[in-house]
Amino acid sequence: MTVTWWLVEKESSFLVKSLPGVLAIITAATHFYIGIVNMRRFVGFAYGILGFFLWIFASMSFVIGKKSTHFVDKSLFSMLYL
Numbered sequence: 391m392t393v394t395w396w397l398v399e400k401e402s403s404f405l406v407k408s409l410p411g412v413l414a415i416i417t418a419a420t421h422f423y424i425g426i427v428n429m430r431r432f433v434g435f436a437y438g439i440l441g442f443f444l445w446i447f448a449s450m451s452f453v454i455g456k457k458s459t460h461f462v463d464k465s466l467f468s469m470l471y472l
Contacts, residue, residue: 391410391447391450391451391454393410394407394408394410394411394451394454394455395454397410397455398454398455404455404456407455408452408455410448410451410455411448411449411451411452411455412448414444414445414447414448414451415444415445415448417441417444418440418441418442418444418445418448419441420441421437421438421440421441421444422437422438422441424437425437425438425440425441426438
């Protein structure tokens, strides 16, 4: 989310701003797959929780990247309160 916010501040293109979210989604899907297929029980559950939270942060990163740069507040706390 911090990298996306930094790219919004630099007024990068939408594709560049969405890149951290895409990488987080790929990582989350990989963790879900590893947790369900390869590792079962407690370790697989830990991978599933990690993948779930990565998915949430990737979604928040997409929302931050989709915002118009004209309406983005410059403070760090505005990023936390969407």
